[in-house]
Each structure stands twice: as C-alpha cells, then as structure tokens.
Amino acid sequence: MVVRAAYTFALVLAVACGAPVHAAGTLNIYNWGNYTPPALIQKFEEQTGIRVTITEYDSNDTALARVRRGGHGFDIVVPSNSYLHFWIDQDLLMPLDRAVVRGLDNIDPRWRDVDFDPGRRYSVPWLWGTTGVIVDTSVWDGDIDTADIFLDPPEPLRGRINVIPQMSDVMHLAVRAAGGEPCTDDREVLQAVRAQLDRARHHWIAIDYGTIDGFVAGDIAAGVYWNGAALRVRLARDDFRFGYPQTGFPIWMDNAAVLADARNPEAAMKFIDFILEPEHAAMISNFARYANGIAGSERYLDEVMRDAPEIRVPDELADAGRFSVACPREVHALYMRIWTEVLR
Amino acid sequence: MADTGRSAVTRIPGFTAAALLTFVLLYVPIATLVVYSFNAAPSMSRWDGFSLQWYEAALQNRQVREVALRSLWLALAAGTMATLVATLAALATVRGGRFRGRTMIHALINQPLMVPEIVTGVALMVVFSVVRVRTGYDGMAYLVLAHTAFCIPFAYLPVRARLETLDPTLAHAAADLYASRVRAFLHVTLPLLWPGVLAGFMLAFVISLDAVVITEFVKSAGQDTLPTWMLGQLRRVVTPEMNAVATLLLGVSMLAVTAFFLLSRRRG
Amino acid sequence: MTAAQRRWLLLAPAVAILACVAAGPLLVMLVYSFLEPGEFGGVRPAFSLDAWFSVLFARDMFDPEIVEPNIAHLAILWRSVSLALQTTLVCIVLGFPTAWFIATRPRGTRELWLFLVTIPFWTNLLVRTFAIQEVIRNRGLVNTLLMQAGVIDEPIQMLYTDFAVLVGMAYVFLPLMVLPLYAAMERVDRRLLEAARDLYASRWRMFREVVLPLSRPGLVAGSVLVFIPAIGAWVTPRLLGGGRNLMLGNLIELQFGQGRNWPLGAALSMTLLALVLVALLVYLRAVDPDTRRRDHG
Numbered sequence: 061m062v063v064r065a066a067y068t069f070a071l072v073l074a075v076a077c078g079a080p081v082h083a084a085g086t087l088n089i090y091n092w093g094n095y096t097p098p099a100l101i102q103k104f105e106e107q108t109g110i111r112v113t114i115t116e117y118d119s120n121d122t123a124l125a126r127v128r129r130g131g132h133g134f135d136i137v138v139p140s141n142s143y144l145h146f147w148i149d150q151d152l153l154m155p156l157d158r159a160v161v162r163g164l165d166n167i168d169p170r171w172r173d174v175d176f177d178p179g180r181r182y183s184v185p186w187l188w189g190t191t192g193v194i195v196d197t198s199v200w201d202g203d204i205d206t207a208d209i210f211l212d213p214p215e216p217l218r219g220r221i222n223v224i225p226q227m228s229d230v231m232h233l234a235v236r237a238a239g240g241e242p243c244t245d246d247r248e249v250l251q252a253v254r255a256q257l258d259r260a261r262h263h264w265i266a267i268d269y270g271t272i273d274g275f276v277a278g279d280i281a282a283g284v285y286w287n288g289a290a291l292r293v294r295l296a297r298d299d300f301r302f303g304y305p306q307t308g309f310p311i312w313m314d315n316a317a318v319l320a321d322a323r324n325p326e327a328a329m330k331f332i333d334f335i336l337e338p339e340h341a342a343m344i345s346n347f348a349r350y351a352n353g354i355a356g357s358e359r360y361l362d363e364v365m366r367d368a369p370e371i372r373v374p375d376e377l378a379d380a381g382r383f384s385v386a387c388p389r390e391v392h393a394l395y396m397r398i399w400t401e402v403l404r
Numbered sequence: 405m406a407d408t409g410r411s412a413v414t415r416i417p418g419f420t421a422a423a424l425l426t427f428v429l430l431y432v433p434i435a436t437l438v439v440y441s442f443n444a445a446p447s448m449s450r451w452d453g454f455s456l457q458w459y460e461a462a463l464q465n466r467q468v469r470e471v472a473l474r475s476l477w478l479a480l481a482a483g484t485m486a487t488l489v490a491t492l493a494a495l496a497t498v499r500g501g502r503f504r505g506r507t508m509i510h511a512l513i514n515q516p517l518m519v520p521e522i523v524t525g526v527a528l529m530v531v532f533s534v535v536r537v538r539t540g541y542d543g544m545a546y547l548v549l550a551h552t553a554f555c556i557p558f559a560y561l562p563v564r565a566r567l568e569t570l571d572p573t574l575a576h577a578a579a580d581l582y583a584s585r586v587r588a589f590l591h592v593t594l595p596l597l598w599p600g601v602l603a604g605f606m607l608a609f610v611i612s613l614d615a616v617v618i619t620e621f622v623k624s625a626g627q628d629t630l631p632t633w634m635l636g637q638l639r640r641v642v643t644p645e646m647n648a649v650a651t652l653l654l655g656v657s658m659l660a661v662t663a664f665f666l667l668s669r670r671r672g
Numbered sequence: 673m674t675a676a677q678r679r680w681l682l683l684a685p686a687v688a689i690l691a692c693v694a695a696g697p698l699l700v701m702l703v704y705s706f707l708e709p710g711e712f713g714g715v716r717p718a719f720s721l722d723a724w725f726s727v728l729f730a731r732d733m734f735d736p737e738i739v740e741p742n743i744a745h746l747a748i749l750w751r752s753v754s755l756a757l758q759t760t761l762v763c764i765v766l767g768f769p770t771a772w773f774i775a776t777r778p779r780g781t782r783e784l785w786l787f788l789v790t791i792p793f794w795t796n797l798l799v800r801t802f803a804i805q806e807v808i809r810n811r812g813l814v815n816t817l818l819m820q821a822g823v824i825d826e827p828i829q830m831l832y833t834d835f836a837v838l839v840g841m842a843y844v845f846l847p848l849m850v851l852p853l854y855a856a857m858e859r860v861d862r863r864l865l866e867a868a869r870d871l872y873a874s875r876w877r878m879f880r881e882v883v884l885p886l887s888r889p890g891l892v893a894g895s896v897l898v899f900i901p902a903i904g905a906w907v908t909p910r911l912l913g914g915g916r917n918l919m920l921g922n923l924i925e926l927q928f929g930q931g932r933n934w935p936l937g938a939a940l941s942m943t944l945l946a947l948v949l950v951a952l953l954v955y956l957r958a959v960d961p962d963t964r965r966r967d968h969g
Binding site: 118119121122124125128129146219225227247250251254261264265266267268277278279389392393394396397399400401402403404 | 711712713714730733734743744745747748751809810811827829831832914915916917918923926928929930931932933
Binding site for chain 3: 414415416417418419420422423424425426427429430431432433434436437440447488489490492493495496497503509512513515516518519520521522523524526527528529530531549550552553554556560607610613614616617631634635638639642646647650653654657658660661664665669
C-alpha cells in the first residue's frame, strides 16, 4: 500500500512539475477581462496549431506591476495608450518583427503613427473607445451628456449608480468636470473634486464592472461606463443610452504588444499579424463592442455596430474627448488618496 | 450528556426553534443555487421548468473543462504532499512525549490557519516573483507548494487525532517482533493509522479545491483554477451556467467531505 | 540514530515547506513595509517609515506640514473590526442554540447533526458566497418572496451593502462557531444540570448560572475562530460589498494593484496580522488557566 501511495505521489508530482504550460506551441495572452473573443482564439488555434491561454487583468497598474516583477510567463499584453510609453521605456516590449507582422499597412492611418508608439514599432491597435456615462432613459430622460449623471445625479438615479473600478478614468472625468486638466496637481481643483466625490459616492450603489443582468433587471440605472460595454447593455435592453460628458471625457486605445521576455515570440508575432486582418479585427469588435483601428474591418462588423451612437462620437462633442494620460507618481499618489476615500 | 427524555433538564426555551432555523438558513442558499442550476430560464427571476442546458453549456465550455481539471489535479497533488508531510510530522510530535521546540512546531504547523489568506497571498506573490526571475521556472510547482503549505494543518489534525488513540505498546510489541522499526511501522502502525491518513487527505483535498485567495495571487500565465476563474467571471456575468459550475464544485466537495466523515467515524 | 534525531528528521519536510512558503514570506513583507515604493509597484531599497505613517495618518493636501488622520484608512479599519465583531456576535446568537441542540440529541444522532453543520463549512467558500449573492440580490430569493407575499413593492437593496457583507460572513463562518461550542457542551455533566434545576427552578437562571459558564471555553474558541477569518476577509466583501465598503483585505490588494504602493500594502498586511495576534492573545488568556489545569490534573 505504501509503495502504491509513493508511486501515485511520484506520478502526481511528475505531472505537477513536469508538464510545462509553456511547451513550444503555447501562446499566453495577458489581456483585460471579457475582452478576448473565444471564436477568434479558436480560429487562430485551428489555423496555426498553437494553443492559446488567456489570463485577465483589471488595470494597467496590475498588468505593468506583474510583468515588471518578472517570471510571469506571458507572451502578449494589451496596455492602454497612456501606459504604453512606460512599457517601451522600461524595455518590457519586443520590437515587432516586420518579417512576420506584415499587415501593419492595414492599420487605419489615424492610428498608424501615434505619439504613444511612433511608427508602430512595438504595438498594434486592439480596440479603442471612450469612457462616459450610461443612463437608463426610462428612468431619467434629461440631458445625459454630463458628468453630473454620477457626480450630482438627478433624484431618480440616486442609489442606482454603478461606477467602474478604474481610478484613472473616474478621476479624469471628475477633474475635467471641475475645470482641471487631466493629471493636474492644482490643489484647489483637487480639493473641489474630493468634496464633489465625497458627496456623490453616497448615491452610488457599487463600484464594480456591473453585470448585464443588473442593468437589464433595473438594479443599475446609470453610471460611469465604457462605450462598448454600454453598447452591450443597450443591445440587451434598448432603454440605455451612452453619454459623452461635455466637460471632458477620456479616449483610450488598448494596444497588443509582444513582451520582451516572451517564451514564444514566434507565436506571438503570428498572433499580432493575425489580428491585423480586417476580418479578425472585426471579430474582436463584434465581441467586445468597441471600435478597432483596422481599415477595412467595417464590412465585417455586425449591423448594430456600424452607426452605433456609442461608437461614433457626435461632432459637437468630439472636442471634449482627450487622450487619457498616466499621471506622474506624486500626482498618482494624490489621486489614489482621493480614490481610497471614495472607496472607504 | 446522555439525554433521551423529551422534556429533559437540557431543554432551554427557544433553543430548539433557533437551532432548526439555523439549519434551514445554512441550507437554503445552497439549495437555491442548486435548484436554479436546473432552471430553463436564463434568469433567476423566473422558473421555466427543468433543464440540463446550463450543465451542457458548462461542460462544453473549453475553459471550464481546463480550469476544472487543473483544480482537481492541483488538489490531488497538494493534498497528497500535505498528507505525507503532515503524517510524518504527526508521528514526530505525538510519539515520544514532550520535547523542546514543541510549541514552536505547533505554531508553525498551524500558522496557515491563523494568518489571513490575503496576507499569505500577497507575501507569496512577492517572494515567488523573485524566485521566478532567478530560476526562470514558472510552472505549476509554485501553486502546488503554496497549496501544500496551506493544507498541512488540515491534514495534520485527523492524523494526529488518530495517532493519539493508538496504543503505543502495540508498536513496541511489534518492534520486538519485527526487529526493524520501519517494518513495525509498515505492518502495525500504518494500517491502524490509515483511516486518519485518508481522512487527512480528504480535508487537504477539499481545502486545496477551496483555496481561491492564495491561488489568485500566486498563479501565472494560464494557471487559472476553477475558483479563480469563477471569481473573475462573477463580477461581470452572472448566468445560470455559473450555478451549474458551482453545483458541480459543490458536489465534488460534498463527496470528499462525506468520505472524510465515514472514514473518521470508523473506529480502529 | 537517537530519538531526537529521528523526530527532527520526521519533522524536517513540514518545517522546511512551512518555513519557506508560510513563515518566510511574512518576514519579507515586514521588510518591505520599511522601504520606499518603486515607480510602478515594487520597492526601492531605501529605508522609509512613510508606509507605516500612512496606515493611520496623512498630510494635508495644501500644507504637507499639517498631519491629519487618514480618514479613508481609519474608516476601512473600523469597518473591518466592526464587521468582524458583528459577524462573531451573529454567529454566537445562531451558533449557541444550534450547538446546544446538537449536544442534547441522543448519542446516535449527534454525529449526523454535526455532519449537517460541517457540510456547508467544507464546501467551497466562493460557491457559498455566490449562493448568498443569489439569495439577497434584488431579483433574488428573499426579495422575490417578499414581493410575492405583498410585504414590499420594490426590492430592498441588500447586495453591495455592509449588511450583505455581514450576512455573507456570518453564513460562511457559522460552522466555526458551532463546532468548538459543541465540543465544550458535550463535556458538560448532565448531573450538574439536574442539580442546577433543583437549585434554580427557572430554566433561564440555569442557563445563566450553569450552561453559559460551562460553555465558555467553546464560546471563546469559537469567537476567535470566527473573528480571525472575518477580519481578514477578501472574497466576501469583494463579491457582496460591490467594490466599495472596502475591508482591510481589499485595501491591501488595492495597494498592490492600482495603488502602486507595495510598502503601504505590506504595512497594512502587518497591521492586519497584528489585529489577528491580538485576537489570539485574548484567546490564549481566556483559555490558558483551563488548559493548564487539565495538563496538570
């Protein structure tokens, strides 16, 4: 019996430690939650024979900290524009291999030579979008293009507001509503923001991602949300509309890049090229409901996405959109302090 | 207290009602979860009849299968290792009376029970990342090791309890008979100890299957287990598919616990 | 090989694993709490007391010379302690009658009742929290039943409140209260109760004068066993607290993620550990005379 137990033990141990997840032919993707379409992965696996795993993160900081610690095992990461230069400056990314990544010309000219990655040396567009507000118009049919939806909510929305757990997005909206510039360290502005948020937080029911079910059932009637997520909600229930706060809202782009210490750079480069195909970029958009940056993908897009007001920023509000920025350490610490007070 | 009479001295007004209510409260949430996993409707707000579609959906979901398998063998590996190590430790602490450092050893063994999981989790995350960079190895061994340490106190308890009931003179007699200590252990002590060892394994297995916090912080690329996968999903999508997955997990835990119960009841 | 050598050989694997994976990392955390935060997470190897300072204090936004209490951290600390105490209380209220009920069943059926308490305890924590979420949601069991019964017209918002976290923790940790209470009560001599019955006449007095004192070791053990995981809870507030109403565990996670302040996370971890140690000391003080008597008796 002991011999058998020992044998089993040895076997289990062998399986435990011997079976590497990173055998040749495995690609480990590190991406935002609920952002990678299974159909796309399946197609890539079938075409290339490479096995794909997906691990999810919930903030740029989490992803950056984890990869910087090392020993992460990921091949591909999808940082936002505001953080990309940190990744590049700290040599965490591998320059794209032009021999494999041939579809760079597919990138929409608007997104081709961007200042966060000049000449697209390291990254390609995954999806881009805006952060604004979502409102159930059957509950509130007033103006929705305002940050007041979550900062000074009209009576019917109070107690039914969900705010996404993204400090940088929420602070961007709040600071600009108070008349400040993104990442400002102007204490007067910050003091106003702090007071405003402290009043507003009592009207929020949750600071979470918000489940579609929660919106549909009417538990959540408004909140801070991403445009694509808002589109998902509207498709589940037509009463929901996405608003772009006139005082200012962030625009962001998440970009797929290969990590400098990737275990399987060949597979990673193949994947990067794969998502540059308009058809595949459209698959990502159709899943997550955000716009991609690939020219020619429009004709593969679902009907509902083509002229969706969530995707197309109205001309009169376009100027209020500003690319999101990552704040310097001292400012970040200040913002974090205000944010922790909101969460308390 | 042997108490068989009905209106006995042990009756305290309201206690029986409160106790029965507690049992109802303990089981209603679990029962709700199970019942709704068989609901044909996609929402909890109504009941559309019996259906197995969510189980089908869950089992067809490749990710669910992958993370479930990973959870199972991780629990098997960590449970086995923890039981082995804990059995050896129990043999050392129970036999041979008191010794210097015994309190320290007990504190060390029980440490995972006292330190909040979140603290162990972030601490391991920090330490393992250094090891990962130094060694270049980033396989499952970290999770196995973390789970093992966490399971040791749970495996230790039943083994120790069993050992304490064993008559030490038996082993002494056996030692005289078989001459070799190892053979005496194998032929006398171990067969008697076996129910305790198995019970310890069952507990360790269940605890490893349950460990979500530590796993969440230690896992690296492609190492999601069923609980960490569920944790990620629960904040975004709540579908009856999750009820089905949860019910399956519930079933596995219950089987292991029942086995533990039967094993620890069997007297030597 | 001497007996002592053999003993340490048997202990070696357990000690090695626990020292490396359980005790060692805590020391690393202690060291980290005295360092400066790195630019994007991590630490810089420079001594600093800032992390410990900001556990309880903050500097005024306009004038860094002015030190003020860190209201966010204090609120979260207070919530953790208060919710853990409330959870313990709820568990006592529900657990005491339950343990007494089990302890007074006929011998043969006791184990079965005990088993019924144990099953939920050993089933997955995440699954049980999820189950509570399903019960107290706006469209969940409780609200649906209440609305159908005509008691309320609108669902009561329970999810994402401190109340939800309390319910979740009490549900999840209840067995930890019942088991030690039962163990203590099982040892109570029935003849004592009979004598008490003759002496006090009232059942309530009997309860107060005899049952309660005799159950005390179990009560203390159960309270500590519930308080410790409750104050360190992370999953329950995360799922039922709705991302705000943070507890200490969630605040620690935040510092290692979006907060980019590992030393602060480490210092908060050590604070949590200190709270647990206080609970343990209270426990040891309460049961120590008892154990000593038994050891020498």
